[in-house]
Amino acid sequence: MAKLVDLTKKPYNLNADQIKWVEDTIAGMTDEEKVGQLFVNLFFPGSDEYSGNEFTNQEIVEKFHIGGARYKGQDSVQVQGLLNELQSASKIPLLVAANCDSGGDGATNDGTYIASGAQSEASGDTSVAYNAGYVSGREATALGVNTNFDPCVDILMNWRNTIVNTRAYGTNADSVIKYTNAYLEGLTQSEIIQCIKHWPGDGTEERDQHLVLGVNELSVDEWEDSFGRVYRNHIENGVEMIMAGHIALPEYQKALNPSLKDEDIMPATLAPELIQDLLKTKLDFNGMVITDAAHMLGMTSAMRREDYVPLSIAAGCDMFLFFNDIEEDTMFMMNGYKNGVITEERMTDALRRILGLKAKLNLHLKQAEGTLLKDASELEVIGCEEHLEMRADAADKGITLVKDTQNNLPISPETHRRIRLYYLEGEKAMNVATEDNALEFFVEELERRGYEVTINDGHTRVKGKTLEYRENVDFALTISNVAGYGAENNYRIKWKTAMSNEVPWYVWEVPTVFVSLNFTTHLHDATMVKTFVNAYHNNEETIRQVIDKLEGKSEFKGTPNENVWANKWQAKL
Template sequence: MVDLKQKPFYLSDEDIRWVEETIASMTDEEKIGQLFIMLDRKKDFDETKEIFDRFHIGGCRYSNEPAEKIYEQNRFYQEHSKIPVLIACNCDNGGDGACGGGTYVATAAACGATDDDSTAYSVGYVSGREAAAVGCNWDFGPVCDLLYNWRNTIVNTRAYGKDPELVIKNAKAYVRGVRESGLAVCCKHFPGDGIEELDQHLVMGVNTMECDEWDSTFGHVYKEMIDSGIQSIMAGHIALPEYSRKLRPGIKDEDIMPATLAPELITDLLRGKLGFNGLVLTDASHMAGMTAAMPRSQQVPGAIAAGCDMFLFFNDIEEDFGYMMDGYRNGIITEERLTDALRRILGLKASLKLHEKMKKGTLIPEKEGLSVVGCAEHLAMAAEAAKKSITLVKDTQHNLPVTPKTHKRAYAFVISSPPISRKNQHDPVKQLVKEEMERFGYETTMHESYYDLVLDDGITKETELRSVIIGKVEEFKKKYDVVFVFINMKGYAQANNVRLEWSIGHSTEIPWYVKELPTIFISLNYTNHLLDVPMAKTFINAYAPTREVIRQTIEKAAGEAAFEGTCNDNVFCGRWDTRL
């Protein structure tokens, strides 16, 4: 059972009195509602008010819009809730996770590429300030996963690295930054992603480590974060079979569940062995790692019965609320477990002084505070993060430096995900690349991919032929001095592993040109693309498709600034030819 006077709550007697009196005054429906975190996609205020009135939800997360709209939305949440609401955001990389127009600073991978933890602190600092400005009080970060498997694209850029000490150092720095603005923080995704290559949106993840190995890696990370006072932990839809077998001798393979539904992992391991006294929430409940584990009617109350305190997102609000209520009434959720969960939820709210702020009318800050979103100070931090993180993985052919003085005429590819992922629009990164290349002084010809041609001209035989016929190699060499290949691939909840994908079979994008002209490959996202272009002799990991990152990468390639970032062996994807 929770001890609200201890870490991470540290509540006073008066705070605890508010928690207990609030619980005592609640109806069963109000108690059940506190267990849910709603995802607000529609942003229909009339509908939202009805949800608050009828279902009494404990927390909210939302899809991003401009800062002023998010601010008004969050004000509405608090004004129409009987009990202060936990309002969460996903600020993995900076304030861009709190609102449109927020400041991107750096991915965790970029933080891990630097030589200290100041970049991770900056990410947390900017995340906290911009999230607090729009009225958030809970940040779903930091990511505490360990990227051991280079094939894993779920946490490829979201993990600080594969060294537990590096992850601990950066995660703690991130937390320090966030807490300057008073937000609660959340480690994710217990018991740890990065061992395999599967996406829990599509399938249950499995952390295959033996117990002793887990204790010294993921367990070590979580123990350090718990001891430092982390307030909440997100349970992933990830099984830890060896610990389930150890803690439940004789458990059948078919009964091994993801952590979100496994009491031996939440109650016994996380709360018992690791001593976590804070709040546990599930990862998103629409992910197949959870939905395929058991019927929905059992999943919903089963997560709370397993030891999770809050359930992240509804499928159908009325139905899921009914499932949770039925689970309480039929004893799947005991009175003791429900009360313990409520104490942790309200305890977190009290630790943030939400109950006091509600009385004072200060749950939402003054609107003038929105001026910090995208401010000069934060943009300077983003520029410094790019400076310190952009990584030259290899330059074995000594193509660098390349500048407009020596290689004036540039041909530039931008290899993008299919246009359906950006609502059938051209990749805006392509325009950023063109502008920054030309700003720097290159005469730049942008390649038109099959995607580009189809968006402009439709699917025709001509567009197909233009996309697969290279033309005369000698003419290409006479026209251009250097080739730049910017890789801007990203996947989400569609494939278990994201690989570099050309826009059409036998595309003219495929690197036929690497032996003809100096070629500079730049990844603007994942760190493992050398697997698909091992013929690249010059490869840069830049970690993000922002103007600042693109600008600094071009400058560094020209020798105007040093590459300061570092990388580990994951970037070579376990192959010998990627190192050549």
């Protein structure tokens, strides 16, 4: 029998009046309202259309009775306006979510980046993770966000994994617990629902659940001693929401249900043994479970959408993240409810968990009092001086000199004036923004300090005469601004053409430094580089501090984990 929620206990701790609102609201719902409450819609500020369905934002809220909202992009004024519009139109207040894993930049384009999980770990200082959570909460709340789909509590066991390369807070359970506890302590200084992900755990393999079924291959004992410890820690601490990934855990699933065959193994989002039996019963999680995005192949490749939309709720997930087609998915969910795939007990339990979080935030009271909507004055916190100081502190503590075996540092305009700059980019990702002006920042800052910068054309194989190169170039600076996920299972350096002249053939000709602005494991593709820096982000503050540290004006304080060597002995040379 599935374990039902107890709204009087952690993480809800609701009083009698709050529970009464939950129960009375459910009792007064139509079937259409019940089904709608299970969905989170993705909105696009500045647009009244969603994925080709010509419904206005107001119509989506009023006609389909959605329970939650997330949104993409735009600046703080537009985002706040959208969220006020949605809450104004909604009969039942919405859970409004953002993906703030490293600061307010996850909530709005003009938000303040503080530090990723990788940067927090490299800093060795829990205050960096705390500040990332603190700024995430403050800036998101000012917009009208009340739920944060972060932090990632995944463990980066496999260096090839690029999904959580920068989002994971460590390579072992102890590090992840240490820094995610600090992040959540900072986050909860604001009134915001915390959500950890990706259950039952990413980071053990290299593939991307956006593109294929994710698989956590650990044995029962291995999982219990790693991801199990992480999730038990956060459940004990009162985490309110857990996002289920489209990730299977075959060894544990077969232990829980010995009758399962390989073809029966489903991602956690469709696996009752992982949601109902392991998470909600064995680990005693009394909060709400939400699916990861339902357009991801880890879910869509499991069965027909008509089937998995209601089966996700039947399996124990309480909310469904994102429509494909809003009318069709609503019909699929309604059919599943009417034909008994979603039982009445399961529907009521899911609704109690959803509305319980809204009651915990007293959204219904704020709606009645007229205090639910946000005022433009609250946006003053975004990018404020306090937050920028935290960003600077995180950059100083996190930027990491992985190696300098050739003693190429420090540099100066007097000794390294003529710089050849090699700039490597990846795809412009949907969720991980690559700033186009990072190159511009580097060039402007270097020239301001007295360097002469020539940007290399990597679209040619021509290297020219090495003696002329040595005569004309004092310093080679290779910048990797490769970011993204969802288009490849593993992100690596891609040179602009075959045998491009940007490939570091020049490491013995002139002093050479490689700086990565995102992924931490590029030494795998550039083992010949003798001086390597992980900077973790491409904002102006980080770029200024990278150059300060290259010049010896500030010491490198970050510490790399073992994954940076990519299991290659030559990477350490």
